[in-house]
Amino acid sequence: MKVFVVRKAGFCFGVKRAIKLAFDVAKKKNEKVYTWGPLIHNPQVVEDLKKKGVCLVEDLRKINKGTLIIRSHGIHPKILERIKKRKMEVVDATCPFVKKAQQNAKLLSDQGYQVVVVGEADHPEVQGIMGYADDSALVINHNRIKKNLPHFEKLGVIAQTTLSIDAFKQVIGELIEKADELKVCNTLCHATARAQKATLKLANKVNMMIVVGGHNSANTTRLAKLCKRIGTPTHHIETARELQRGWFKGKTTVGVTAGTSTPDWLIQEVVEGIKKYN
Incomplete structure (x- = not known):
């Protein structure tokens, strides 16, 4: 393997x-x-x-x-x-990328835009960004876009930094018809975007993916969802102790990826743990 x-x-x-x-x-x-x-x-x-x-x-x-x-x-x-x-x-x-999102939220709000944050309303990053838009921003989850949104004169859109580019584009496409003027600020984290792209590339080539990182980590959870979406058997774990022998039966290739909050030593422990099932 x-x-x-x-x-x-x-x-x-x-x-x-x-x-x-x-x-x-x-x-x-x-x-x-x-x-x-x-x-x-x-x-x-x-x-x-x-x-x-x-x-x-x-x-x-x-x-x-x-x-x-x-x-x-x-x-x-x-x-x-x-x-x-x-x-x-x-x-x-x-994080500097989160700072950028906060600054854009304030700027858009000061310029009279109805601010929209694409992301998860209960995530601390989004809750903080809301404050820079005077707590009047709309939060839209790309999985639950409201079809009855009213029409706005000016909409300013930013993203939770760890969102996938496809999810961000999906919401922007929906909002085009909801405003006379739509201003989009790309606040996505470049490192997260690169990790998502590289993860999908590997997931398309292997029999199974192991995603390492906190179960409370939005970007790690998103990596696991991306892998599952293309049909690759995927397991999201925090540590090597969660690995199960049965997962590897009949597998010849296994891919490992990790969220941006996962230390190298945890990734290495998981890799060594997988090799024991060879």
């Missing part, structure tokens, strides 16, 4: 930057260090940070001093304002 790994699988630039910031802060600070929500959507990395003294918090009433790291997904501006009033030191680990 041959095992192939997507070359660009794993950490993207934004995630690497966020993790480096967090570990650097943990080394330098003698006081408490927190992240607002999980720094990234990977339980193993979050647990590793906890061992280094970086604790997760989602309730400001539980903290009043120390250093707070803004997660890679960004934060709602009103929450950030409340944090700053507590005079805590703030370290911003927001």
Whole structure:
């Protein structure tokens, strides 16, 4: 059985930057260090940070001093304002692509556009972006596009950074008839787009795909869905412990890919685990 790994699988630039910031802060600070929500959507990395003294918090009433790291997904501006009033030191680990989406949301809103965010309403990145559009943006999931949307004079569209290009284009196509003026800002993450393209290419060539990453990771889940959509048997796992011998029976080629929040060591553990079933 041959095992192939997507070359660009794993950490993207934004995630690497966020993790480096967090570990650097943990080394330098003698006081408490927190992240607002999980720094990234990977339980193993979050647990590793906890061992280094970086604790997760989602309730400001539980903290009043120390250093707070803004997660890679960004934060709602009103929450950030409340944090700053507590005079805590703030370290911003927001992904640069998410920053771009936030800035575009504010700009479109200030210019009088009805802002539309294509993505998942319950995702922290989208919730943060909403705040930069005065919480008046519409969130549209490409799987559940409302057919009864009213007509708008001006629509400004941005995307959750980890969305697939096809999903973004699908929604834009639907919105063309809903506005006199439609302005689209491409806020998709280039690394995510490359990983999705490379994953699909490999999935078309192998008997089965293993997708490694947090079950709470939107981009990892999306990779698994893309593989399943083309008919390739696919399993989404967090660690090598979830591998099952029965999956590999009769398989001669297996592909491995991973979300942008998955560390290299987890990917390697999975690859070594698969090889044991040869």
